[in-house]
Amino acid sequence: MTIHTYTDLPLVDRAAFELACARHGFAPIHFDVTGEPDPNDPEHGEFLIVRRGQWAQAYRIDPRGQWLRQFEVDLNGKFFRQAPSV
Template sequence: MTIHTYADLPLVDRAAFELACARHGFAPIHFNVSGEADPDDPEHGELLIVRRGAWAQAYRIDARGQWLRQFETDLNGRFFSRAPYA
């Protein structure tokens, strides 16, 4: 599956992403979400890149939804709060 925007995420992941954003005072529109092949291992997976302003984080997409837990950990750590909305 190719991900160009957050709307391309599987429905369950999209709903979880929206809830994580809302719990931390964000909306999905505050983030730029895209997918790209893992440059270190292009045959075994895609990375989900989440950007806000000058800050970006890459998450490996897996069937267990681990990227969502990592994204929420970054929100809890205020990683994306350092960047103004852009």
């Protein structure tokens, strides 16, 4: 599966992503979401890169949706809210 934007996510993941964003005062449009093959295992692994401004985080895509829990942990920790350093 090739992911170019969050709308390319599976329906369940897309809905969970939208809910996580809303719970933390964001909209999905605030993030750039792209998929990247795992450089160590391109045939079997893929990372989801979530960017907001200069901040980016990579999550391994798995069938259990673990990346969504990790994304929400980052939102709880205000990872994507940090002001850019000058």
